[in-house]
Amino acid sequence: MSYIILIINELKKLGKEIKRYYFEFISGTIIMFGIFLALFFGLKNFAGDSLEATSLDSLIVGYILWGIAMQSFQSVSSMIWDESQKGTLEKLYLSHLGIEKIFLAKVFASILFTIFFNVVILFLAMLITGRWLNINYPYFIFMIIISVISLVGIGFAGGGIAIIHKKVTSIFSIFSFGIIGLMALTTYPMNVFSFLPYVPGAKTLIGSIVHGQTYPLWWYGFIFVTSLVYLVGGLYLFKIYDRKARKMNKLGVY
Amino acid sequence: MTKVITVDNLVKKYKDFYALDDISFSVNKGEILGFLGPNGAGKTTTIKSILTLLEYEEGKICINGLEVKKNKNKILSDIGAVLEGARNIYWHLSPEENINYFAGIMGLSPRKIKEEKDYLLKKLKLWDVKDKQVREFSKGMQQKTAIAASIIHKPTILLLDEPTLGLDVETKNDIREWIISMSRDENKTILITSHDMSFIESICDRILIIKKGKLLSNNTMSELKEKFAxxxxxxxxxxxxxxxxxxxxxxxxxxxxxxxxxxxxxxxxxxxxxxxxxxxxxxxxxxxxxxxxxxxxxxxxxxxxxxxxxxxx
Missing domain, CATH: 3.30.70.980 (YebC, transcriptional regulation domain)
Known part of the structure; x- marks a missing residue:
């Protein structure tokens, strides 16, 4: 029950922030969409007729998945940075529900919003490019959630570092570009790259939506369990850094 | 008298520097305890240790008989804390939104806290500005909002770190009245740090004086005056x-x-x-x-x- 209250609480706060800083939100949306259009039409014009239709479809889905990945990965550490700046980080630590629960709820609310936002972008992208993908939305959301859990775990590990060092944007920059490269790897059938975070789920989603591939049920279970391992590992690292921060009196420092 | 907060032989050190050096004291139920000391004496360190925001090396802190290190989440549900500094709250939200948000953080829905929220907004004279963004407020109004957001879950223990720092006389008086009523009418246990001697003198039942991490005195105001007659x-x-x-x-x-x-x-x-x-x-x-x-x-x-x-x- 407390999780539901926490998530609704965060969604309400997010809604108020969007309303109060609507210019930032609208301009951010326009920029994100502008980049996508530049990529899409740029690729189309450069490659001309030699470009396969599935490549454009992959670009549409890939761009959305990349956006969600970035948001999910950065969420915990950017939240910690943001709360430190505002001076409210210690206040969150005073909840008897525990900081991990508070951040999990914050991240979940943020991911819910990101998914909704990106589904709208996806729809707009299909509308403007005229390429209508056959998307099973419940499957799309299910796949994103089970894949994104791993990034939340990595985000928690990064968040732990952020509690002590506050700004960790350089790590994000490496990851932002790194994940694009990782998407080129083959993750199915099972190989060493299948254990990477997020990538197997994202590639499965592209495979299903763009190429119409089917996967066995155990594969989805595997993605989910791998993601959970990353989440638990991330939470564990967060706890270690959190304890270190309490020892060093770093919670209130920004 | 029931001891609500007990601090025994508390030691907090950073390498060779002792921020707290064997501090021991207790706070009784319904008591207002003042914590005085120059900058860097260890007042905030003590409060943060009680709140589990800081991990200490030696000693023991108990709240209602429960050791804080082992019962962190249990004890936090009964503590309301206003930490030092003006930014205890979200400046882009209104007092009402801040109270709702921090109630949510404590697992309470806005419906459950409506009565208490309205009471606090009126009691702390925030009712007329409850929908305005906190960034537009004076320091005093911001502090009152921080207080309201910190006690919405009706804690029985209040820890106030420099609650009157930089406030005007009128707001200071409002906060003084509120603290006294919290102790007298609601029997809340209050630990308060301040540089404002006259403020501490006017509201506290007992006063601790700390310097360089060491406790110099632990007396009631009348004991202190008698001792230094x-x-x-x-x-x-x-x-x-x-x-x-x-x-x-x-x-x-x-x-x-x-x-x-x-x-x-x-x-x-x-x-x-x-x-x-x-x-x-x-x-x-x-x-x-x-x-x-x-x-x-x-x-x-x-x-x-x-x-x-x-x-x-």
């Missing part, structure tokens, strides 16, 4: 005091002389008021004309200065 005498005479006079004053006790163009003022704290006659004898011998005599009780500030400077010696 000497009165402060201020005698203004015509002309200046000679070196011979100064030597004689030194034999009586510590003194301070302020000289102006045509007169000098001698200030002394005397444990035995009869010692004033010795001073008169010295002045009589020198045939000094007394222009003014002032006798005053020692304030908490005098006691605090005395204690903390004694520690330096």
């Amino acid at each position: 000497n009165k402060k005498y201020s005698i203004t005479v015509e002309g200046v005091f000679s070196e011979e006079d100064k030597d004689k004053f030194e034999n009586i006790g510590e003194y301070k002389i302020t000289e102006s163009d045509s007169s000098s003022t001698l200030e002394m704290s005397l444990k035995n008021s009869k010692e004033i006659y010795n001073i008169f004898d010295i002045l009589k011998l020198q045939n000094k004309e007394i222009l003014d005599i002032n006798v005053s009780e020692r304030t908490l500030e005098d006691i605090f200065t005395n204690l903390t400077t004694e520690e330096d010696k």
Whole structure:
């Protein structure tokens, strides 16, 4: 029950922030969409007729998945940075529900919003490019959630570092570009790259939506369990850094 | 009396520096305990240790008999804390939104806290501005919002770190009244740190004085005054005091002389008021004309200065 209250609480706060800083939100949306259009039409014009239709479809889905990945990965550490700046980080630590629960709820609310936002972008992208993908939305959301859990775990590990060092944007920059490269790897059938975070789920989603591939049920279970391992590992690292921060009196420092 | 907060032999150190050096004290139910000390004395470190925001090396802190290290989440549900600094709340939200948000953080839905929220907004005189963004407020109003957001879950223990820092007299009075009513009417246990001696003197049942991580004193206000019962005498005479006079004053006790163009003022704290006659004898011998005599009780500030400077010696 407390999780539901926490998530609704965060969604309400997010809604108020969007309303109060609507210019930032609208301009951010326009920029994100502008980049996508530049990529899409740029690729189309450069490659001309030699470009396969599935490549454009992959670009549409890939761009959305990349956006969600970035948001999910950065969420915990950017939240910690943001709360430190505002001076409210210690206040969150005073909840008897525990900081991990508070951040999990914050991240979940943020991911819910990101998914909704990106589904709208996806729809707009299909509308403007005229390429209508056959998307099973419940499957799309299910796949994103089970894949994104791993990034939340990595985000928690990064968040732990952020509690002590506050700004960790350089790590994000490496990851932002790194994940694009990782998407080129083959993750199915099972190989060493299948254990990477997020990538197997994202590639499965592209495979299903763009190429119409089917996967066995155990594969989805595997993605989910791998993601959970990353989440638990991330939470564990967060706890270690959190304890270190309490020892060093770093919670209130920004 | 029931002990609500118990701190035993608390030690917090950063490498070789002791931020807290074997601190022990307790706070009884319904008591207002003042925590005084110069900057860097260890007041905030103690509060943060109680709140589990800081991990300490040695000692034990118990809240209602439960050790905080082992029962972190359990004890936090019964504590409301306003931490030092103005940014305890979200400036882009209104007081009402802040209260709702921090209630949510404590797992309480807005429906559940409506009555208490309205009560606090009225009690802390925020009702008329409850929909305005906190960034538009004065420091005092922001502090009141922080207080309301910190106690919405009806804790029985309040930890207030410098709640009156930089506030105007009117807001300070509002906060003073509120703290007293919390203790008197609702029997809440309150631990409060401040640099404002008169504020502490006016509301606290007991006062702790800390310096360089060490506890110098733990007494009620009346115990402190009794312990440092000497009165402060201020005698203004015509002309200046000679070196011979100064030597004689030194034999009586510590003194301070302020000289102006045509007169000098001698200030002394005397444990035995009869010692004033010795001073008169010295002045009589020198045939000094007394222009003014002032006798005053020692304030908490005098006691605090005395204690903390004694520690330096």
